[in-house]
Amino acid sequence: MRNGFLHDLPKVHRSAAVRVAEQVAMSRVGLDEDDLMARAGLAAWRLLLDRWPEAQRIGVVCGPGNNGGDGYVLAELARSSGRHVFVLRLGDEVKAGAARRAAEAYLLAGGEAATFVVDDGLPQVDVWVDALFGIGLHRALEGAAADLVAALDHDNAAPILALDIPSGVDADSGHHDGVAVRADVTLAFIAGKPGLYTGRGRVAAGEVVIDTLGLADHVFDDLEPAACIARIAALPRWFPPRARDAHKGRFGHVLCIGGDRGYGGALALCAEAALRTGAGLVSAATRAEHVPALLARRPECMTRAVDDASELQPLLDAASVIAIGPGLGDGEWGAAMLDAALATDLPRVLDADALNAIARRDARTLGDAVITPHPGEAARLLGETVAEVERDRVQAARRLAGRYACTVVLKGAGSVIAAPGEIPAIVDAGNPGMATGGMGDVLTGTIAALLAQGRPQGLSCFEAAVCGALLHAAAGDAAARDGGERGLLPSDLFPQLRRLANPVARA
Ligand SMILES: NC(=O)C1=CN([C@@H]2O[C@H](COP(=O)(O)OP(=O)(O)OC[C@H]3O[C@@H](n4cnc5c(N)ncnc54)[C@H](OP(=O)(O)O)[C@@H]3O)[C@@H](O)[C@H]2O)[C@@H](O)CC1
Numbered sequence: 001m002r003n004g005f006l007h008d009l010p011k012v013h014r015s016a017a018v019r020v021a022e023q024v025a026m027s028r029v030g031l032d033e034d035d036l037m038a039r040a041g042l043a044a045w046r047l048l049l050d051r052w053p054e055a056q057r058i059g060v061v062c063g064p065g066n067n068g069g070d071g072y073v074l075a076e077l078a079r080s081s082g083r084h085v086f087v088l089r090l091g092d093e094v095k096a097g098a099a100r101r102a103a104e105a106y107l108l109a110g111g112e113a114a115t116f117v118v119d120d121g122l123p124q125v126d127v128w129v130d131a132l133f134g135i136g137l138h139r140a141l142e143g144a145a146a147d148l149v150a151a152l153d154h155d156n157a158a159p160i161l162a163l164d165i166p167s168g169v170d171a172d173s174g175h176h177d178g179v180a181v182r183a184d185v186t187l188a189f190i191a192g193k194p195g196l197y198t199g200r201g202r203v204a205a206g207e208v209v210i211d212t213l214g215l216a217d218h219v220f221d222d223l224e225p226a227a228c229i230a231r232i233a234a235l236p237r238w239f240p241p242r243a244r245d246a247h248k249g250r251f252g253h254v255l256c257i258g259g260d261r262g263y264g265g266a267l268a269l270c271a272e273a274a275l276r277t278g279a280g281l282v283s284a285a286t287r288a289e290h291v292p293a294l295l296a297r298r299p300e301c302m303t304r305a306v307d308d309a310s311e312l313q314p315l316l317d318a319a320s321v322i323a324i325g326p327g328l329g330d331g332e333w334g335a336a337m338l339d340a341a342l343a344t345d346l347p348r349v350l351d352a353d354a355l356n357a358i359a360r361r362d363a364r365t366l367g368d369a370v371i372t373p374h375p376g377e378a379a380r381l382l383g384e385t386v387a388e389v390e391r392d393r394v395q396a397a398r399r400l401a402g403r404y405a406c407t408v409v410l411k412g413a414g415s416v417i418a419a420p421g422e423i424p425a426i427v428d429a430g431n432p433g434m435a436t437g438g439m440g441d442v443l444t445g446t447i448a449a450l451l452a453q454g455r456p457q458g459l460s461c462f463e464a465a466v467c468g469a470l471l472h473a474a475a476g477d478a479a480a481r482d483g484g485e486r487g488l489l490p491s492d493l494f495p496q497l498r499r500l501a502n503p504v505a506r507a
């Protein structure tokens with residue numbers, strides 16, 4: 001792995017930044033709103049033709065703003081290409097300017113349009129285009145807009161292409177109140193928006209395609225990105241082949257601590273993930289009763305019985321990175337282990353019961369650490385509700401990173417990684433099959449192993465967290481392709497972790 005590799009990741013921008021970029025482009029290049037709308041409508045029509053070349057009946061739902069304007073441009077292109085096009089609009093008058101001109105051009109050319117009436121239902125079409133609302137949405141959908149979105153959800157079997165953002169989704173946060181279009185494909189204009197990649201917005205967007213509308217990157221030069229997007233395409237650059245003269249001491253020593261009585265499995269998953277992600281050495285410190293099972297399962301892991309913190313000390317002395325939390329429990333034993341781990345200055349990954357303990361203690365000094373909360377743990381760590389965390393996952397991860405002065409991986413659909421002073425990253429991989437017990441333990445071991453291998457070259461906690469969260473999600477996708485999402489086990493990720501961590505060797 002190389003330092004600074006995150007600089008290459010594609011960036012996404014909030015809607016306010018997109019509007020500034022649009023103004024910069026218009027003033028520098030001499031484009032106007034109609035030009036951009038014409039480009040947006042054309043890009044959408046081309047994508048529709050590419051994805052659904054057989055579609056003859058095309059329905060377009062058009063809202064009152066410029067997102068609707070994009071829809072009218074597409075409708076006219078489809079109509080003039082001989083397709084049967086049907087525009088459904090809301091009762092509202094189309095906003096003056098480019099959107100109204102696009103609507104008038106479609107209607108003057110003889111295009112069909114009707115106002116949506118809930119009792120009439122939806123016409124049968126081959127594809128729907130969602131051009132109700134884009135980045136100008138400021139409130140939850142209600143009335144006819146909500147009824148139309150519900151009809152698209154319940155009374156329609158045709159695929160949906162959303163323009164810019166699925167209507168009802170907040171482009172910046174991905175939040176919606178339960179009423180939002182669920183698209184098969186979303187074509188984002190000018191730049192990706194964070195809300196397309198995480199939380200509910202990720203689910204609503206389906207596949208995301210970006211069209212810059214011909215605007216050069218420099219229109220964003222002075223604008224702080226909202227996040228960068230980590231995709232599987234980055235993995236080969238992050239995992240170059242190992243030096244031929246490498247030795248195990250070069251790849252760090254991960255010490256996994258956890259597995260109070262009755263919780264040995266979580267620690268076994270964490271330790272095996274660290275081994276499969278390429279740590280040079282892996283040790284496990286756990287309750288005596290788990291030692292035989294762990295040794296039998298993975299003799300490569302140096303498993304030790306630890307009853308009190310004094311027995312842990314020699315293991316801490318030998319380690320280069322700590323992974324603590326899986327199966328740690330909420331008893332005195334776990335608390336003593338956590339105290340001993342936090343007393344070192346070793347880099348550490350904290351998960352599960354370690355996070356619950358930290359939330360109870362209100363500790364604020366985690367040092368060189370990665371924490372990997374799911375939304376429930378994040379809510380406890382922040383003293384907020386899960387709904388508050390999920391309403392804007394990027395901001396919640398940033399709040400956590402600020403509060404605990406460490407790197408945060410907020411798990412869930414589109415995991416978000418944040419750290420003080422870093423542009424947050426969103427993982428564009430993973431699937432619902434991964435929502436199962438033990439997946440987090442694998443993530444903890446994966447990140448710890450990357451942290452160990454990066455040292456002493458200086459792979460930061462943030463870099464290891466982004467790389468590890470992507471590797472873990474991509475391994476989950478590969479495992480799901482090989483047998484399906486339902487019934488996917490955390491241990492199914494192990495062969496995939498190894499395969500994905502060796503992309504060059506594989507090619
Ligand atoms: N900017 C660019 O670079 C480019 C932008 N382009 C396109 O324009 C889109 C942005 O267009 P936009 O600004 O006109 O906003 P849009 O999303 O159409 O909605 C605004 C309208 O909806 C209304 N409204 C809002 N919420 C509502 C609600 N809950 N329920 C009901 N009504 C609601 C709101 O009314 P208001 O609240 O202001 O009274 C207003 O009338 C963008 O996503 C992209 O597709 C491209 O053409 C190319 C370049």
Ligand SMILES: [K+]
Nearest residue numbers: 130133165167
């Ligand atoms: K839309």
